[in-house]
Amino acid sequence: MIKSIFIFLLALCSTNCYAQKDKKPLPEYLQLDKAINAVSAVMIHDVVNPPAASRYYSYIMLGAYNLISLNNKDVIPLSAFIKSYKDDNQISIEKSKYNYRIAAIYCMLETGKQMLPSGFMLQENQDKYLALLKTNKISDEIIKQSVAAALEMTAKVIKYSKGDNYNKLSGRLRYTPLKGGKNWYPTPPTYMEAVEPNWKTIRPMLIDSSNEFVPVRPTPFSTDSTSEFYKQAYEVYRVSKNPPMEQVTIANFWDCNPFAVTTSGHMMIGFKKISPGGHWMNIAGIAVKKADLNFDRSVTVLTLVAITQMDAFISCWDEKYRSNGIRPETYINKYIDITWVPYLQTPPFPEYPSGHAVLSNASAGVLTYLLGDKFAYTDDSEVPYGVGPRSFKSFTAAAEEASISRFYGGIHFNDAIVFGNKQGRLIASKIIEKLKAAKITRQN
Structure with missing residues (x-):
């Protein structure tokens, strides 16, 4: 018995010694x-x-x-x-x-x-x-x-x-927006043309196809003030009126608009920021450092997060240009309040589903699989842009906040967030299934 205990303690010591060496x-x-x-x-x-x-x-x-x-x-x-x-x-x-x-x-x-x-x-x-x-x-x-x-x-x-x-994207037909009705149309202040309308044709990494995770149909378009669609639009409008500081902070923290433009008289000023994917790559970098992962495992985590993001955007963009949904700004200006401006600048692509919701939930799901649930960390990704840092109790909590930030910012209806969250989680599940089959397990 004593000999068995000694062997167990020796093995435990060896494991701990290796772990400490591994985490130098x-x-x-x-x-x-x-x-x-x-x-x-x-x-x-x-x-x-x-x-x-x-x-x-x-x-x-x-x-x-x-x-x-x-x-x-x-x-x-x-x-x-x-x-x-x-x-x-x-x-x-x-x-x-x-x-x-x-x-x-x-x-x-x-x-x-x-x-x-x-x-x-x-x-x-x-x-x-x-x-x-x-x-x-x-x-x-x-x-x-x-x-x-x-x-x-x-x-x-x-x-x-x-x-x-x-390399074939530039040879495809240019996207022509359809004005009126439920369709997306370029928004102020720059009325930029649609971003990557053919992105669904990009080869995915781990999911099987761009249309593998088609979400449920968005709420039917309607201008009737008693309709569900109008109610969703009015809720976006209502929330933007005198928002509490916490909502403003959350919207700013997850803005991640690579090129926002503000106007002053006849002058336009552009502000460049990190992309949503860049933000989650930074989160992954913060996490591997906090977990004290060695170099090889850190590369593993960062690579898997990167390819998860690529698949998430392919899947999300497939639906965006299928449903071709109108943005809150366009709808509210036409049917509720012509003077209304969203807190965040509306990105130049269709509304449904929320890209942040899909990307964040897919990334959070894979990070949770690799590093564990309830992984608390502080995210300082937006400090260079004058926002943050913010602390989170888990990757899931961060994804939830990233998703709702688009509602607070006035650029997404609620169903785009709810079903974007679900789409992102399904993508994560599929990727995790493939990682398990390849015997890629928890990294910390």
Whole structure:
């Protein structure tokens, strides 16, 4: 009995000792958030729209994940859970000659540099990164071979990205909005044209098709003041009158409009912000740090969140341009109050369902699976834009707040939020099902 207890304690000690070693603070040159923030900064500069941003985050993370998987047998290969990913990921550099973690970060920057319109701006980040490695006394040969490994992997990711139909979008027919009735129409102050009306044609990562999770039909359009649709519109209108400060704060915190415009006389001023996907990538980065995950597991979490976002936008945009729903601003100005202006600027695409609701619930579901329920954290993603930070008791709580923020902001009807939440949760469930089948389990 005593011998058994001793063996158990020895095993427990070994496990704890390993965990402590595994959770040793990462050096500055292996901080993933620096690379992600650099890529996000270029996306903000380029005013990348939300669906496109999710695509860039996905490919930026795939190369890093591949390098981890090649060098860590516990990290499941992409081909085990992404059906379309069949490329051979072997590279010519011997494993012993390069640092795969350094290569992973350089690969993230290189992929962004090659894919983003203003990707050349990331050259400065790469130069600073190489200087940081030398400051940390990483040998010139390891740096050289790690960069070579990163470049090889980037080429493979770029090759894979070219098969997702993105390059065919510009050749499709331009979207012509239908004025009047229930249909979406461009909104003030810029009346921008519809964003990515053909996004449903992009190849998904983990879901089977863009129309796999079609939500229930939105509330039937009506101008009758006794109808459910009118009541929904009036509720948006009512909530916007003298809102409490907490609602204003919540609306601002989750605004995530890549390009909002404010007017002053004849002058228009544009404000650039992080996209909704960028916000959730930042949440994932905050979470992996709080969980003290090692580098490899951090890359795993960030990659899975990124590809979840990509699928969430494909699924959501499929429905947006099917139902082609009118925005509250258009309806309220025509049928309730011509002078009404929503608190947040209305984004340039149809109303139903709420993109924030779909994206946030899908991301929260996958993060909960990977890091656990009741994972409390403080989100400072919006501090650079003058809002926050805010603390949450769980990813689910954050998703719920993100969803309702669109109602507080006056840019979504309630059913777009309710059924957007459900759609996002269904997407998360499908993705989790595939992760389980690939034996990808909790990461902390």
